[in-house]
Amino acid sequence: MIPSSFEYRRASSLAEAITMLGEGGDDAKLLAGGHSLLPLMKLRLASPTVLVDIGRLRELSYVRDGGDHLAVGALTRHADVHNSDVVGREVPLLAHVAGQIGDPQVRHRGTIGGSIAHGDPASDLPAVCLALRATLLLAGPSGERQVPAIEFFTGFLETALARDEVLTEIRFPKLGGARWSFQKFNVRAQDWAIVGVAAVRNGSAGVALVNMADRPVLATGVEAALAAGASPEEAAAHASDGLEPPSDVRASGEYRRHLATVLVRRALEEAGA
Amino acid sequence: MTATEATTAPGSAGAVLGTRRLRTEDPPLLTGESLFVADIKLSGCLHLALVRSTVAHGRILSVDLGPAKSMPGVVAAFSGADLKDAWAAPMPCAWPVTADMLSPTHLPLAVETVAYLGDAVAAVVAESEYAARDAADAVVVEYDPLPAVIHLEDALSDRNLVHEELGTNSSYTWELSPDPVAVEAAFAAAAHTVSKRYVQQRLIPSAMEPRGVLVVPHPYGGEYTVYSATQIPHILKIMLAITTGIPETSLRVIAPSVGGGFGSKLNVYAEEILAVVLAQRLRRPIRWVEERSENSVATIQGRGQIQHIDLAADSGGKITAIRVKLLADMGAYLQLVTPGVPLLGAFLYTGVYDVPAYSFSCTSVFTTMTPTDAYRGAGRPEATYAIERAIDALAAEVGVDPVEIRRRNFVREEQFPYASVAGLVYDTGRYALALDKALDIAGYQGLRDEQARRRQAGETKQLGIGVSSYMEMCGLAPSRVLGSLNYTAGGWEAATVRLLPTGKVQVVTGTSPHGQGHETAWAMIAADRLTMSPDDIEVIHSDTAMAPYGMDTYGSRSLPVGGVAVALATDKVIDKAREIAAHLLEAAAEDLELTDGSFRVKGSPTMEVALGAVAFEAFSAHNLPDGMEPNLEASVHYDPPNFSFPFGTHIAVVELDTDTGQVRLNRYIAVDDCGNQVNPLIVEGQVHGGIVQGVAQAMWEEALYDDDGNLLTSTMIDYLVPAASELPSFETASTITPSTTNVLGVKGVGEAGTIGSAPAVMNAIVDALSPFGVTDLDMPATPERIWRAMAQASAMAQAEGEA
Structure with a gap:
């Protein structure tokens, strides 16, 4: 539980953070709330040589009403997202999920950007981004670019972020009264989901899965079935179409497939498919 | 902050006992003032880090300390071979349960072979814990891997040997069979x-504070002060003398403030002996603080038994x-009381029942896993689990309610003191009373009605109700009884x-408290008799x-x-004070x-x-009075005449999600009878914590190894x-x-709490599953295990239907 030695650098602006990342090379890592990275470092599963701490860039902690969407700064802590009135009103699915992450200590340290940028298939927020077709803002040495969430997660703990880019903002379309559901199946409340489902019905359906592949994924089979007029039960049968869910000490892939079917059905029923 | 919740004015004897006095230990603990081993900082202190085996079983081919020794801040590094002559005696096992018990030589650092993942093979000492950790990681050890031995029945077969020199994996077989002919006759006539076959999975005790030791040498006196996160400072001192x-x-x-033990600190560990020997060699203070990830492999684990239990009934x-x-898992080596744990349960497989014939046999085997040893309940939860699960199976067999069976x-109230077939004499018990009280609190009939309604309606969420009536033996122990069981020390x-x-x-x-509140409770006991304020x-x-003098804290022995x-001792002091007062x-x-002090x-x-004036006169x-010695002090060395036998009934109510196999514990009712209560607040705290640990065994916790012994x-994520x-x-x-x-x-x-709870929960889960054709389930009752059991039962029912 003692990490390898590393160089610690604290960025005082976003531009400085981008510069420091560039200087740090391949072994530099951004440190925000630390709740994804530090456990890996303590277990020596990750040994970055440079940590660039962006935790004090308060200008990246905000929730702004962008008209048809809500813009959430990447350094907004889960607890702040969960407790935000405007998030609760405009994107209640996001507010709800932010309140389900880990335990109160985790929610008061961990940040939305850190969780999404980590790209962990077991995390809840990436599934929300996928289901809602969110857009991510990435800032790098040559400026800012926008990436749709459905193109962001590229592999196990891999994302579209270049090594000298910083995720700065996530834009969620407003739900506008659309019904939604989040089904999180775990054994202890503080744990990552064994399987999770985020679903929203807003004309078309958005359905995304937690911990059902090597990366956060859409339930494309379910979405297609619903588009073709399937009932929740019929659509749920396609929950793991084309997916290879992991097998680990918590659950076998086979059981995850079963859970996905049950949870997608429940999510669609709750979201009023 | 006030020190008492319900202040009781001291006065007549008996005014303090039984009151809900807040624990005086808590303010310093809650404000961070209490000192744990890792909080004690000494200038010039060195830090010890261990290199641990990365294979479960293997021959050590080479240990290269060179890279570690050249790192900054490193003071010394040793392999097992370097220190093999440093030990005056091997690591101690205090409970050779039979004369022919086999026990491999166990040294603090492995020399030729490693026998479990986490076995220490080298030690690094450095100026900081960071330097020590980095240097330990730089030590290169080569192993020639040997087969892992993970499954108990495989261990028993001797297909692969854990310790070649022993020629077998079986350590001992211990029997308690007062009248085998009567047992066989009862089964013939039944x-x-x-x-039934039940599995007690391995558990990781997970005390909140990991282990730690700090040894301070006093070079000119040749003396050593050893701070250790231990339950047993007295036993440790004797064992350190013997081994070093x-x-x-x-x-x-x-033992400074100690953050829980649950039996895992009722031991003498390699790091404690090593730290003393290295402090002696290097003539500087040495500290070792266990990392959480070490704690899961380098500290003893609990349970690990396969139980076969047969009941005969009219x-x-x-x-x-x-x-x-029983088939019991010793792990790779015998630690302090490893072989004795099954014996502590051997006398309790008849439970709260009046059973005329009984036989017990336990064979214990070595495996290539972390040594097992006492874990909260030590033998007694295992025994209670087996009888309380089996009697539910008997109820199903006979076709009566689990309460009725x-x-x-039950041993009836008028049968006490009750001489059990296993050879114990139970002091007191009112088993039906505790059962009735628990049923009353639970609203048992209402629960059964609701269960029937949900079953009838075919609802997704089904109810399960589980009962467990337990008794146990506490107050370890009459020294002569321990002697008859080959335990090395007294009780x-x-x-x-x-x-x-x-x-x-x-x-x-x-006694040596590590969370139990002895400072509060012992003060109350003395205050009550002295008619003073605690x-x-x-x-x-x-x-x-x-x-x-002391035999320390474990086995619910401290109070009785x-x-x-x-x-x-208080009474003895009062007797002397009374003589002076009379004078x-x-x-x-x-x-x-004596009233109001x-x-x-x-x-x-x-x-x-x-009393104060008497004390000043003394x-x-x-x-x-002529001939009386000055001062008011009295000492007692008390050897209990018998064990004590608490009992109770626990009821668990679970809700089963039949789609996913997930179970939620909806209600938990515990009626416990531990005799007179010194402080009901502390009793409740002990019961709460105990229940959680038993429920955790039933539903969540398992030290899971792969076939290679990893x-x-x-x-704590997994x-x-x-x-x-x-x-x-x-x-x-209560x-x-x-x-x-x-x-x-x-x-x-x-x-x-731990003893009563695991069977109550498992009985409830099996009860919820019974309409689906599931009649048994292993712990922990994970959602996937339940889902598979339901699917299997459904497939079998379908096959039978088609046949």
């Missing part, structure tokens, strides 16, 4: 029989015989009580220089042995009564002398210690049936 060769007189062991479901065969078999406890010249009182105890009483413990010793008041000692002459209440010694649940969010608010209550074998009428409560 109207009903039940035959340092005279016992040169060792002082202190046509009415009255049990006529019980037959038990228990009633038909007495020591106490000293001093009345100081200013009227304050010191209680010195040989606030004026200091409890001294866990330092072999200040409390030289150590607490009773405090009571007896001062010129009255007869038998005419004095003063001796008064009966019938002449104005003739009085305060100190000044100006006016003592621990798969090595972090090893599922529950939090409050997973549990309902417990509904606790009945009070005093023990008749000690002056306080107390029994002990540290392990009751």
